[in-house]
Amino acid sequence: MYPVLFDLDLGRFGQFTVGTYGLFYALGFLLALRLGVTLARREAIDSSRIVDLGIVALLAGFVGAKVTLYLIDARYYYEHPAEILRNLRSAGVFYGGFALAAAAGVLYVRRYRLPLAKVADLAAPPLALGQAIGRIGCFAAGCCYGRSCDLPWAVTFSDPAAFQLTGVPLGVALHPTQIYHALADLLILAITLRLLKRRHAPGQVFWAYVLLYAVLRFAVEALRGDVARGVFFGGALSTSQLIAVPAALLAVLMLVRLGRSAGASPARKSA
DSSP states (O other), X not given: OOSEEEEEEOGGGOEEEEEHHHHHHHHHHHHHHHHHHHHHHHTTOOHHHHHHXXXXXXXXXXXXXXXXXHHHTHHHHHHOTHHHHHGGGSOOOHHHXXXXXXXHHHHHHHHTTOOHHHHHHHHHHHHHHHHHHHHHHHHHHTOSOBOBOOOTTOEXXXXXXXXXXXXXXXXXEEOOHHHHHHHHHHHHHHHHHHHHHHOSSTTHHHHHHHHHHHXXXXXXXXXXXXXXXXXXXXXXXXXXXXXXXXXXXXXXXXXXXXXXXXXXXXXXXXX
């Protein structure tokens, strides 16, 4: 793989490394933001507000993912404070970033009196698109790697820079969990885009995304090999799996509730 694309010599300012993960992270954000603007215009929502919302969510998500990462292994980082700075290059915990980004997004939407449920629906496809592209960056860098396997499509990392950056084992055939994740994200993208045209109540697309992502994450986590992410119940569940279960249950509850309210609306009108 190619964890580092190239290095720029900045003279007296030193050397700047352009990493593949960072590039794909930025590309994923920009394409997701572009999709969000396009969808907002279709819904007659101020696209400039969507751009600002995307930036707010990005910053909040970055902070939330990092803070969650540090809190999960608080004892380790307390004993090894230098690792806090070293792990600033890692992505962090998605659900932590998602939670803080959602909270910041709600505050922003309320502040500018945008339709919350509709904006949440519009956020679902861009989220899936950005994640799919970001996972390609993960694959190139070697992070979020899978367990060893002997399947025909197993991947083997050999670049020492990948090991230094992410700890991925070299010379070992592994599940390409990053590719599994990216393909599933593209499927979620297709589903949420279709649901946008067929939804019966605002909010259904967002909660469908939450449900689908929870199922995806729970399944892929079972094949992950990077275990330093916090484990529970004797190692049976990772941090993300533990969060995915209540997230899926909440999503199902909300989808049932929205479905019932949508079904009751015609009856109220006819009465």
